[in-house]
Amino acid sequence: MFKQFLTTMLLFAAVLTASAQDTRLFETRIYYTEPGRLEALLTRFRNHTTKIFEKHGMTNIGYWVPLHEENKLIYVLAYPDRAARDASWKAFGADPEWVKARTESEVSGKIVSKVESIFMDATDFSPKIKSSKSKKERVFELRTYTTNPGKLPDLLARFRNHTLKLFKKHGMTNVAYWTVNGKDDTLIYILAHPSEEAGKKAFDAFRADPDWVKARDASEVNGKLANKVESVYMKATDFSTIK
Template sequence: MGMVYTLFFCISSLFTVGEKTISEKLPRYYEIQIHYAEPGRLKYLQNRYRRFAVPLYRKHNVQVEGFWSPVDPNDERIVCILSYYNQAAWLRATKDFLRDPKWKKGIEESESVGRLEAKTERHFLSPTDFSKERFANSGVKGRVFELRTYNATPGKLPNLLARFRNHTCKLFEKYGMTNLWYWTVVDAYPAQETLIYILSHPSQEAGLKAFTDFRNDPEWIKVRKESEDKAGGSLTVKVESLYLKALDFSPMK
C-alpha cells in the first residue's frame, strides 16, 4: 500500500496549483485508469475490482462510467473510466477510498495468489464541447468499444478539435459508429495536446470496416486536405486504437 499512497500524493501535488481554475471550467472531471495485470492474473484483478473497488467507489461518491478489457485475450489490461464533480471532489474521494479499511482488506484478500497488478497508468480528462453528456448505457448485444488516442502536432490541438466538431463526428455516424465520450488530457500545465475518445461498434469487424469506408469517403478526403493545408501540415503525430469489451460489472455495456 505504500506505493499506492505515494502515487496518490504525487498526483495530488500536480493539481494543487490552479485547482479553482480547473474545477470552475469542468462540468465533470474524468479519470482514465489502465491497469496492467501480472501475467496470467487478469481474472483475479478483474474480480478485485468487481468485489471491492466498484462498491467502494460508489460509497465514496465516485461515478463509475465503465470497465473494459481488450478484445485481444493476450492483452491483460483493465481500462476504467471514473468521473467526479470537479478536481477537488477527486482529491477527497481518492483519499477516502485509499484509506478505507475495506479496500485494504480487499487488496490483502485478493493477493492471496500473489501480486495482481504490475503497474497503473492514469490520465485526467476534460470533456470537449462536442462530447456527449448522456447516452444509453446498453447498446447492441455483444457490441465492442474502441478507445482512440490522438497526439496532436504541437500547437494544432484546436485545429484537430475543430475538425472533429465540424466534420469527423458526423462522418463517423454516417458509417454506423456511435460517438461516446471525447476528452482532452489535463495532466499538465499547459494541458497535454492529446485527444482521447471512445466509440462503439456492433463488432470489431464492423468497426474496422467502418473506418476503412470512412477513410475512403470523398468528403473526409476533402476535409482532411483542407484542414491540413490551413494548419500547414498533419494535425496528428501519433494515433492509437484499442478495441475493448465491457466487463460484466461495467455500467456501460
C-alpha cells in the first residue's frame, strides 16, 4: 500500500514539474548598429518596436546593452512555438506602423549593420520569467557555457542540484536558464548582481565554497564538463521588462 502511495506521489510530482516548465520558444537577438547609431535604435525600440512586437503576439522578455561594448543591443523574446514565431515576424515586417517607424528612423542613415539570432528552450530548473523592476539599480550577466561532447546532461544536473542554490547563497539572482535549439553542448543563462564588482566578488566566493568544490569534483569524475565559458556584463534599457 505504501509503495503504491509513494509511486503515485512521485508521478504527481513529475506532472507538477512538467507543467511548471516554461514550454515557450525563446529567441535571443543581438543587434550590431552602425557606429554611433545605438541611441537611434534604442529610441525606435522604446517608442515603436516593443509595442508592435506585442501587437503581433511576441512577448518582450528583456532588453540589455553590454557594459563594455559599443553599438550593441541584446534582447530576448518569447513565442508559443516556432510556427507562431515565424508568423509573428512575417506580420511584423509587413505592418505599416513598423514600416513607417523604420523609414522615419533611418532618414539619417541605416541603423542596424548585423543581426544574430539564437533559438532556445527553458530548462526544467529555470525560474519563472516575469517582469521585474528592482528598486535598486543592478547589472545583469549573460553567461554561455559550451560543454565537452556528451557532457551537457551532466552540466544541467549540476546546475539543477547544486549550482543555482549556491549562486543564491552568494547573493546572485537567477533570472533564466536555456538550452539552445539544435545544439547539444550549450547552456545560456542570465544572472543579476548589485554591480559588476559585486558579481565578480560573488563568483570568487562561489568558487571557493567547499559545497561547490565538492559538487564540481563529484560531477567531473569522468572528465571536465565545460570547455568554454563566456561572460557579458550588461545593463537593462529603460524600456526593458526586466530591470
